[in-house]
Amino acid sequence: MDFSQQISQYILSGLATGAIYALIGLGFAIIYNSTGIINFAQGEFVMLGGMFGVYFHTVHNFNLAVALLLAILFAAVSGVLFERLAIRPLRRATPLGLVIITIGGSILVRGLAMLVWGKDTHALPTFSGDEPLSLAGATLLPQHMWIFALTVLLIVLSKLFFQFTITGKALRACAVNQRAAGLVGIDVRRMVMFSFLLASGMGALAGIIIAPLTMTSYDVGIMLGLKGFCAAIIGGMSNGLGTVLGGLILGVLEALGAGLISSGYKDAVTFIILLLILFLRPQGLFSRGESERV
Amino acid sequence: MKIRSVSYIAVLLALLFFAGVSSAAESIRIGALFSVTGPPSFLGEPERNTAQMVVDEINKAGGIKGRPLELVVYDTSGDPTKAVQLATKLIKDDKVVAIIGPSTTGETMAVKPVTEKEQIPLISCAAGSKITDPVNPWTFKTAQNDTLAVARIFEYLQKRKLDKVAILSVSDGFGASGREQLKGQASKYGITLVVDDTFGPKDTDMTAQLTKIRGSEAQAIICWGTNPGPAVVAKNVRQLGIKLPLFMSHGVSSKKFIELAGEAAEGIILPSGRVIVADLLPASDAQKKSLMAYVQNYKHHYNVEGDHFGGHAWDAVMLLKKALEQGADTPASIRDQLEKISGFAGIGGVFGFSPTDHAGLTKDAFVLVEIKNRDWVLVD
Amino acid sequence: MRRELIKFALFAAVVLTVPAVVKGGYLLNVLVFVGINTMLAVALNLLLGFAGQISLGQAAFYGLGAYLSGILTATHGWNPWLALFAAAAAVGLLAFAIGFPILKLKGHYLAMATLGFGIIVYIVFNEYVDVTGGPSGFPGIPGLQIGDLRFDSDLKSYYLIWTTALLIMLLAVNLTRSRIGRALRAIHDSEVAARVLGVNARLLKVQVFACSAVISCIAGSLYAHTVTFISPSTFGFHFSVELLTMVIIGGLGSIYGSCLGAALLTLLPEFLRTFQDYDIVVYGLLLIVMTMFMPGGLVQGAATVWRLALRLLPAKGRGDA
Structure with a gap:
């Protein structure tokens, strides 16, 4: 086992983890861009995806594909419900109020999940077997390929969606200026709801494709949510490639940090990066600065 | 809506007040601190279930010397601060004669100074060896080091x-x-x-x-x-x-x-611990009887197999029972009796306490097992 | 100002006579922790309620106080009081230093940066095993004493903690009534406007941040010497959120509200114990419902309800006549 093989293993493992962070980060970015809200409950939808997946697959014996779709559907509906019940009624919302509401929401969702499904950790079967694949001196599982494939697919789809569909364009308009978007006849409220639908669905997908590798339980959402947020920050809260790159960079740095520096402090490395970026380039690594809005 | 919530709070206050007042006359009160929720809930939940099950059994069989046991369980959710508060509550408000738990080493280390100061025996269900090393006169433990x-x-x-x-x-x-x-x-x-x-x-x-x-x-x-x-x-x-x-x-x-x-x-x-391989053990094994009884009973009550975490609570309650059967009913006499227990075959192993050993187990308490075909097999 | 002082004196009198009513037991022990949480909530409220700056990393300062006190006394044999002041000074400097870059951020970004800081500190508590004892905790911290008076019972701890808490509350009330307090509120409403009017907003924010950190740090030291054992899990993200809940429930900018919030949230689990697993759900609901329907907190909310009731009752009377 030589050093270059080790490095390539770190990088590939990191990319796989990073892809997950990217998916979660995209959810943050979509909601932020259409509403200006950082949804602290985003991580909980990742958890919901995994837990609904386990619920439909092992309790109701649906086959994996059906369980996956149902899980995404249910998580997305929960996202919309969350928006309707907790975000929309809040008129004259201050950023502070929104931060607190979404934190409250995340605690509530986590608590309900614990009451309904218990505190146990659950595993899902892998989508296509457990035979390791060899790649550039590193080994990965077929599940990692699923993660890469689905992440790429989702990014391409969302790119197409934001570029070419009316709804996508309307969402982008909301991101630029909500009031102006409203003036040209875009139903801003529906767009906000829609962004929650998209974000929670994406989070749920992330939750369900990693469940076979990492297991899932009612409390996995906190850390994954935070990592996803870091990805989005590194990427400058963009709806697209920036966040994806942010996630991948974060994943690789984490794996390298754990392998070469210290596994105990690898999460600290993540958050030090987050702080440095917030201090030095709050607009993210890949976008140009924006003037402060009053 | 607001007025109603006020009345809820009033009812809650009243409940709390009366909860402190009611008490049974002749019963022996023992306290338990388990992290039924929180990250260590995988320990606390089976421990609480087991403790409750064993106490119910003892009471069904007529209690100890005619006196029923009363178990007061509080959930620490894995938080040392809460564990300390609740230990104080058990001692000062519930007036228990001994405490079993907490579930984790951190909580036990936090509670230890309190039980020592108040001179109440503590039988911890946590594994950390520093709980009983150095020996603290009031602290015992059942989980294998x-x-x-x-x-x-x-x-x-x-x-x-x-x-x-x-x-x-x-x-x-x-x-x-x-x-x-x-x-x-x-x-x-x-x-x-x-x-x-x-x-x-x-x-x-x-x-x-x-x-x-x-x-x-x-x-x-x-x-x-x-x-x-x-x-x-x-x-x-x-x-x-x-x-x-x-x-x-x-x-x-x-x-x-x-x-x-x-x-x-x-x-x-x-x-x-032997509990997961209870049925593979030879009949000559000292623990076999306790193990089979525990495993079957737990399955009967909770529909899942008893694990060795619950076993720590089983041992704790049974050790207390032994001490109480010797006529001890004050904290100090319970402590003295606990220290004299030897050759007690429980779930975690065969316990033998002494003034210099409050963990009470040898490395025979462990067997090596291998996982084969999704089940346990004894090694050597 | 005089009315304010009378109000405070009344409050202090009530607080100091409580032990006579409670008479020891468990409740008194819980009330000691209410005192500690009151200091923490007041500290956060200075930052959040007056300067309008959110912090999700308060538990880090609290933990730093506890760990510095613990390490300096138990490992290095310092006098506890000396350790307490040294810890407060060190944490004050640290907060002052990181305050400048952190408070440049706003809203969500500020929340996330303070959260990140909190997690980093937590990881250090957990991983720096040789010094902090790591996840299994740090035992054997000596208690506090003044001369021959050892604070080793709940009653004595109660007076120690609450005297400190009352002093901090008095300080906070004074601060908010002063020129600085008005400047802070100006920043809260519109930072740009405040700056235009000649308030050095940035320096002021950092000063409040450091002040809040020092108070939290002192609370941490007192916690360490009262409980004599500390472990990282007490100072995690979860606790920062709990503090936030206390402040929100009590009402942003209300010092007495913070005390109420701390009392409610510390006592609430005692009521909820019968519901055990449900308490996390109740927390979540409380945060949402309070922010939605009583953004001013319980104190203000109750006042509104009272005024409404007063207005409704005579109206009803007229209707009957």
Whole structure:
């Protein structure tokens, strides 16, 4: 086992983890861009995806594909419900109020999940077997390929969606200026709801494709949510490639940090990066600065 | 709406008030602190269930010397501050004669000064060896010391001349205590630790640490943690095609681990209390009777198999019962009687306390088991 | 100002006579922790309620106080009081230093940066095993004493903690009534406007941040010497959120509200114990419902309800006539 093989293993493992962070980060970015809200409950939808997946697959014996779709559907509906019940009624919302509401929401969702499904950790079967694949001196599982494939697919789809569909364009308009978007006849409220639908669905997908590798339980959402947020920050809260790159960079740095520096402090490395970026380039690594809005 | 919520609070206040007032006349009150919720709930939940089950049984059989036991259980949710508060509550408000629990080493260390000051015997269900080392006159424990588990694994390695070992421990109380023991005892067995790495309790990918281990000259891997981390480690080991023998701690000796790790669990060796292999034991085994009774009873009550975490609570209640049967009913006399118990075959092992030993177990409390065909097999 | 002082004196009198009513037991022990949480909530409220700056990393300062005190006394044999002041000074400097870059951020970004800081500190508590004892905790911290008076019972701890808490509350009330307090509120409403009017907003924010950190740090030291054992899990993200809940429930900018919030949230689990698993759900609901329907907190909310009731009752009377 030589050093270059080790490095390539770190990088590939990191990319796989990073892809997950990217998916979660995209959810943050979509909601932020259409509403200006950082949804602290985003991580909980990742958890919901995994837990609904386990619920439909092992309790109701649906086959994996059906369980996956149902899980995404249910998580997305929960996202919309969350928006309707907790975000929309809040008129004259201050950023502070929104931060607190979404934190409250995340605690509530986590608590309900614990009451309904218990505190146990659950595993899902892998989508296509457990035979390791060899790649550039590193080994990965077929599940990692699923993660890469689905992440790429989702990014391409969302790119197409934001570029070419009316709804996508309307969402982008909301991101630029909500009031102006409203003036040209875009139903801003529906767009906000829609962004929650998209974000929670994406989070749920992330939750369900990693469940076979990492297991899932009612409390996995906190850390994954935070990592996803870091990805989005590194990427400058963009709806697209920036966040994806942010996630991948974060994943690789984490794996390298754990392998070469210290596994105990690898999460600290993540958050030090987050702080440095917030201090030095709050607009993210890949976008140009924006003037402060009053 | 607002007025109604006010009245709810009033009702709650009233409830709290009366809860403190009511009490049964003749009963013996024992307190219990378990982390039924929070991260260590996998310990606290079976412990609470077991303690309640055993106490109910004792009462059904007429109590101890005609006096029923009354168990007061509080949930600490794994928080040392809460554990301290609730220990005070048990002592001052509920006036218990002894306390069993808490579930984790951290909470026990926090509670220890309180029970010592108030002179109430504490029978901890946590594993950390520093709970009873040095011996504290008022603190006992039922969970097997991790010292003993480490000794079991190292003996096995020594016999097979595997002397270069990589350790990978979780960064929580359980893992930290295990890591300390692994590092401390290695030289005694002629073992060198070539890699000493950790992972976080919520980490989802350990390939980085394992890649480092793969690149080292380790001949075996020891992973110290509780679910779900070790299951991820097992899966990652398989993914990376690492062929080294993999050892785990007694922290994963439950069916849950096999369920989580699936195929990847095959061939893993770990030290465990006898409870998971109760039916494989020869009839001559001193613990067989207690074990079978516990396992079957737990299954009957809660529909899942009793695990060795619940066993710690079983042992704690039964040890208390023994002390009470000797006529002890004040905290001080219970303490004295506990210290005299010897040859008591419980779930965790055969207990024998003395003024210099409040852990009461030898390394025979552990057996080495291997996972084969999704079940446990005794090794040697 | 005089009315304010009378109000405070009344409050202090009530607080100091409580032990006579409670008479020891468990409740008194819980009330000691209410005192500690009051200091923490007041500290956060200075930052959040007056300067309008959110912090999700308060538990880090609290933990730093506890760990510095613990390490300096138990490992290095310092006098506990000396350790307490040394810790407060060190944490004050640290907060001052990181305050400049952190408080440049706003809203969500500020929340996330303070959260990140909190997690980093937590990881250090957990991983720096040789010094902090790591996840299994740090035992054997000596208690406080003044001369021959050892604070080793709940009653004595109660007076120690609450005297400190009352002093901090008095300080906070004074601060908010002063020129600085008005400047802070100006920043809260519109930072740009405040700056235009000649308020050095940035320096002021950092000063409040450091002040809040020092108070939290002192609370941490007192916690360490009262409980004599500390472990990282007490100072995690979860606790920062709990503090936030206390402040929100009590009402942003209300010092007495913070005390109420701390009392409610510390006592609430005692009521909820019968519901055990449900308490996390109740927390979540409380945060949402309070922010939605009583953004001013319980104190203000109750006042509104009272005024409404007063207005409704005579109206009803007229209707009957």
